[in-house]
Amino acid sequence: MSGASGERRGSGAIVDLSRPSGEGALAGGGELTVEVLVIGSGAGGATAAWELARAGHEVLVVEEGGDYVGAALTGRDGAMYDQLYMERGGRSTADLAIAILQGRVLGGGTVINAADVVPIPDGVARFWQTKHGLSDFSPEALAPFKAAALEDLSASTPGERQINANNALLREGAQALGLRHEIMMHNRVGCVGTGTCLIGCPMNAKKNARFVAIPRALEAGARFFVRARAVRLDDAGAEVKRVTLRTLDPKGYREERTLTVRAKIVILAANAIASAQLLLRSSVGNEHVGRHVMLQPQLPVTAFFDREIRFFRGIPQSTAVTEYERLDDPDRGFWGFRIESIAGTPGIVASMLPKLGLPGKEVMSRYAHMAASLLLVPDAPNGTITVDRAGNPVVAYAMPDEQKARYRDAIKAAARVYFAAGARSVQVPYARPLLLESPRDLDRVDALGFEPATAPFISAHQQGSVRFAASPRDGGASPEGLVHGARDVFVLDSSGFPSSASSHTMTPIMTVSRMLARRIAARRAG
Numbered sequence: 001m002s003g004a005s006g007e008r009r010g011s012g013a014i015v016d017l018s019r020p021s022g023e024g025a026l027a028g029g030g031e032l033t034v035e036v037l038v039i040g041s042g043a044g045g046a047t048a049a050w051e052l053a054r055a056g057h058e059v060l061v062v063e064e065g066g067d068y069v070g071a072a073l074t075g076r077d078g079a080m081y082d083q084l085y086m087e088r089g090g091r092s093t094a095d096l097a098i099a100i101l102q103g104r105v106l107g108g109g110t111v112i113n114a115a116d117v118v119p120i121p122d123g124v125a126r127f128w129q130t131k132h133g134l135s136d137f138s139p140e141a142l143a144p145f146k147a148a149a150l151e152d153l154s155a156s157t158p159g160e161r162q163i164n165a166n167n168a169l170l171r172e173g174a175q176a177l178g179l180r181h182e183i184m185m186h187n188r189v190g191c192v193g194t195g196t197c198l199i200g201c202p203m204n205a206k207k208n209a210r211f212v213a214i215p216r217a218l219e220a221g222a223r224f225f226v227r228a229r230a231v232r233l234d235d236a237g238a239e240v241k242r243v244t245l246r247t248l249d250p251k252g253y254r255e256e257r258t259l260t261v262r263a264k265i266v267i268l269a270a271n272a273i274a275s276a277q278l279l280l281r282s283s284v285g286n287e288h289v290g291r292h293v294m295l296q297p298q299l300p301v302t303a304f305f306d307r308e309i310r311f312f313r314g315i316p317q318s319t320a321v322t323e324y325e326r327l328d329d330p331d332r333g334f335w336g337f338r339i340e341s342i343a344g345t346p347g348i349v350a351s352m353l354p355k356l357g358l359p360g361k362e363v364m365s366r367y368a369h370m371a372a373s374l375l376l377v378p379d380a381p382n383g384t385i386t387v388d389r390a391g392n393p394v395v396a397y398a399m400p401d402e403q404k405a406r407y408r409d410a411i412k413a414a415a416r417v418y419f420a421a422g423a424r425s426v427q428v429p430y431a432r433p434l435l436l437e438s439p440r441d442l443d444r445v446d447a448l449g450f451e452p453a454t455a456p457f458i459s460a461h462q463q464g465s466v467r468f469a470a471s472p473r474d475g476g477a478s479p480e481g482l483v484h485g486a487r488d489v490f491v492l493d494s495s496g497f498p499s500s501a502s503s504h505t506m507t508p509i510m511t512v513s514r515m516l517a518r519r520i521a522a523r524r525a526g
Ligand SMILES: Cc1cc2nc3c(=O)[nH]c(=O)nc-3n(C[C@H](O)[C@H](O)[C@H](O)COP(=O)(O)OP(=O)(O)OC[C@H]3O[C@@H](n4cnc5c(N)ncnc54)[C@H](O)[C@@H]3O)c2cc1C
Pocket: 039, 040, 041, 042, 043, 044, 045, 062, 063, 064, 065, 101, 102, 103, 104, 105, 106, 107, 108, 109, 110, 112, 113, 114, 115, 116, 117, 118, 198, 228, 229, 230, 231, 269, 270, 271, 272, 274, 275, 278, 459, 460, 461, 462, 493, 494, 504, 505, 506, 507, 509
């Protein structure tokens, strides 16, 4: 069941094109003209829509997902991955080595994310200025937009009572070893600790795009079409662009009808895979589109304790061990690695553990004694996106040896932390599972070669596919987000980031989207 479709505020409205009530949008021979068309309603799209509507522009946002809020977010693994995730959670690199997780719902990834709020570090902004020629991205220029993002998110640090046992023991282990660590800010207000953040919050406690930017954009007159997929962009060099949309059925499985939207300004904010995909399938943009892709693959590790941890209760991800990360590496920007606690609902945990059948069942019988973290390793632009004949994205990714070495270092560091916190064992999910029973076993980690599809890597922070660059020789879009070779077609999501913006991408995307959307509005006004 969908959430609040049909919602109206001010002169704006959410229209579900899969329902008979959405038929009005298809009147006039299925053709529509607007001033600004935003593709995607997540961190980047919702923020841009709000800014541009507020500045008096006529804005239509199209979103291929449905609208799920409150009780419609049932907490049931299968149904929620099916409805809230891109390709039902099954998207991956072409070699199946890395699962690519992305939201597909009104509000995008902000609806299903872990609600951690980490802004762009100043070192990264300076790196973008000096190495990538983005002269307008100084820490000072970004500061007001960063502050506005934190305000939108009602960012705060979780209180001590909100740190669950899984996160507390990572902190305990880090403290015992004298490692730098932090409690991350989050965007929850009124959280009751159900632990189901990654399949949506039934309490509507996340101050995300669905509950901040989208209502404000509606009040400013923006319209949102849900179950509407953009499939092609034509006349990208003309004053009026033509975007072909397909409506989807109520569950988003099938394309149904065709609608054409004409718009003077097109904002791509469909995420770093889909924005590049749309440009590629429309043959718009230069040779950099689809290159320089970063997936920031994360590797889960689990630890078992004699006592019950019940990591599935409470806020899943609040502690980070930051000892090994660099925020201002002169050649890379954000680099090194960090360790962050995480929890999963039973379905996803069972699917990631390297054991099946009875052995898998035996591991899951110790679910309550399990602790887990993600090893977050920022990457260089090692990936590419192309499209197949049907227009689907094909993501290729080659992991260099240097990056594999950082995963091995990160596994050892996490294992030391867990043993310092009293773990009985640490399990590295791998094709041949590696069980470490004491710090003396750490050398065994050196044997992990990370050949494709031997470890359950997860990507939640895709970036760089249409990277901003001062010159078309170096990137797919200008520092203003304008797609090279097109007229008034902008990318306002993480596609533009020339290096990893941060350990978490929602806040950086909101920051940059607002800054660039304001510039677009100011130029139109001038
Ligand atoms: C499991 C998970 C956990 C995460 N945890 C955190 C976290 O704790 N903190 C953090 O900062 N970041 C986190 N992230 C990352 C963050 O949520 C994303 O980087 C961010 O939401 C991306 O914003 P976006 O605007 O680029 O795209 P999205 O938010 O992904 O929105 C894009 C929208 O466009 C729609 N779309 C795609 N193609 C089309 C099309 N052709 N036509 C119409 N609509 C289309 C999609 O359905 C989607 O809803 C997490 C991500 C995931 C997947």
